Every structure is written in structure tokens, then in C-alpha cells.
Amino acid sequence: MxxxxxxxxxxxxxxxxxxPLAAAGSVSAATAPAEAASAAIVAFVRVDASAFTLDWWDLHNGTDCSRVTTVEGATDYDDGGILSSGASCEPPLNTPFPPYYGARMITKLGxxxxxxxxxxxxxxxxxxxxxxxxxxxxxxxxxxxxxxxxxxxxxxxxxxxxxxxxxxxxxxxxxxxxxxxxxxxxxxxxxxxxxxxxxxxxxxxx
Missing domain, CATH: 2.60.40.1180 (Golgi alpha-mannosidase II)
Known part of the structure; x- marks a missing residue:
């Protein structure tokens, strides 16, 4: 349909x-798992607040694979990191998660x-x-x-x-x-x- x-x-x-063009704010580890399928959008919403920098909960966060779910058609590994930590339920180590692409999109803006x-x-x-x-x-x-x-x-x-x-x-x-x-x-x-x-x-x- x-x-x-x-x-x-x-x-x-x-x-x-x-x-000057700058992005700021903070996204906690508690936010990313809840919105894994749209984490890049969550990051941009925080950037909307016009702070000076954007901090995301660590590059590699990790997961014990006990709370893997599907959100809007995407797998949520319960991992608040920017890149995969290579856990058994996750893609290979350093595979980018949505927050990575959200940050990269800022470079297309300015x-x-x-x-x-x-x-x-x-x-x-x-x-x-x-x-x-x-x-x-x-x-x-x-x-x-x-x-x-x-x-x-x-x-x-x-x-x-x-x-x-x-x-x-x-x-x-x-x-x-x-x-x-x-x-x-x-x-x-x-x-x-x-x-x-x-x-x-x-x-x-x-």
C-alpha cells in the first residue's frame, strides 16, 4: 500500500x-538504546538546542545481548555506543551505528x-x-x-x-x-x- x-x-x-557553526549538547547512554533505530535523529534533536559541542555516550559501549529488540525495523542491541563493540549479537567490531551517520551528516551541513x-x-x-x-x-x-x-x-x-x-x-x-x-x-x-x-x-x- x-x-x-x-x-x-x-x-x-x-x-x-x-x-559560528557549532553543535552542542549531550546524549546519554539511556537515550540511545531506547531510540536505536533513529539514534541519528535523536542526536540532531539535541543539536537543535544550539549548544557548543555534542557528546555521545562513548565510542564503544558494549552489550550483554540479553535485551536485543527490534525498533522500527532495525535491531536495537541495547548498546549506547557509536560503533559496534563486536559482541556476539552485534555486527563486526567498529561497524557504525546510527549516531555515527548522524554526526557525519553535520559535515554535509556546514x-x-x-x-x-x-x-x-x-x-x-x-x-x-x-x-x-x-x-x-x-x-x-x-x-x-x-x-x-x-x-x-x-x-x-x-x-x-x-x-x-x-x-x-x-x-x-x-x-x-x-x-x-x-x-x-x-x-x-x-x-x-x-x-x-x-x-x-x-x-x-x-
Whole structure:
């Protein structure tokens, strides 16, 4: 059965002056197991609080394999780490878990010297954040928190005119084991899959 696609609007309002791109907050070991299938999204929600750094409960946490469950189609090993510890129930040692990809997606959004852009979304199910690159380009991060439905997002801008070229889009999808990239959608319209993180990289016009 085809899933419905939700439609939402996101507006980029303008630059927040002199705020360097930084991510901050803390995610405890108690949070990660409970949200294993969407741990990358949990990490980004904490980043939304705009603290200076993001600390995740250790690189390798470990598990005794006694509470392995399935959450939204993904196996939760009851391990709060970023990488697999190689326990008997887990993938091979150092296999990335969702928090790893969540952290990697931040690098697609911006880099030191870029600036945060004020952004707003018309729905709590899709959060929007944006960065003005040092060269004048803009990157937009969209997080679809709906586990079942894709969201069609209409983007509008103030103080920025995007190129008509098809943007580069990086995606981390539910239960994925890698970050995908493609040229898709447009500067004014994107489809964000269910339970996913998407970064849209936009060139400035001219």
C-alpha cells in the first residue's frame, strides 16, 4: 500500500549575525538504546538546542545481548555506543551505528567559518536548520520525524536567491548503513523520506 506524502513549508528567514557553526549538547547512554533505530535523529534533536559541542555516550559501549529488540525495523542491541563493540549479537567490531551517520551528516551541513541561518517549519514533524556557507551558498538540513510518511517540503527564502541548478542532496534514511548523495528535487521543493535526515546543498544565483 502506498504511503501518503505529507506537505509542509519551510522558510529561511535570514542570517543570524556572527554565530559560528557549532553543535552542542549531550546524549546519554539511556537515550540511545531506547531510540536505536533513529539514534541519528535523536542526536540532531539535541543539536537543535544550539549548544557548543555534542557528546555521545562513548565510542564503544558494549552489550550483554540479553535485551536485543527490534525498533522500527532495525535491531536495537541495547548498546549506547557509536560503533559496534563486536559482541556476539552485534555486527563486526567498529561497524557504525546510527549516531555515527548522524554526526557525519553535520559535515554535509556546514564547516567552521560558515554561519547559521534562521529557519522555520510549518510542522513539528519536520525540523529545518540552515547554514550560509563562507562562499555565499546555503545548506538546508531537514529532519522528518514521522516514522511512516514521507514529507514534501516547499522551501522559500529571504535574503538569498538560489541557483536554478538541481541541488546536491545528502540523505541518511531509516535503517540505512550509509549516507546517500544525489542531485534531485529543486531549490524550492524537496521530498524527505520517512524518519530521515536530508541536507540540501544550494548554490547561490550568479
Amino acid at each position: 502506498r504511503r501518503p506524502v505529507q506537505r509542509h513549508r519551510t522558510r529561511l528567514i535570514g542570517l543570524v549575525a556572527a554565530i 564547516a567552521p567559518g560558515d554561519r547559521l541561518v534562521r529557519a522555520a517549519s510549518s510542522t513539528s514533524l519536520v525540523s529545518a536548520h540552515a547554514v550560509r556557507r563562507a562562499n555565499g551558498d546555503v545548506s538546508v538540513r531537514l529532519i522528518n520525524k514521522d516514522p511512516a510518511n514521507a514529507a514534501t517540503v516547499t522551501l522559500s527564502y529571504s535574503g538569498f536567491t538560489p541557483s536554478s541548478a538541481t541541488p546536491t542532496v545528502y540523505s541518511y534514511l531509516k535503517n540505512a548503513t550509509s549516507i546517500a548523495s544525489s542531485t534531485t528535487g529543486s531549490a524550492t521543493r524537496q521530498t524527505v523520506p520517512a524518519y530521515s535526515i536530508v541536507v540540501v546543498q544550494l548554490r547561490r544565483n550568479g
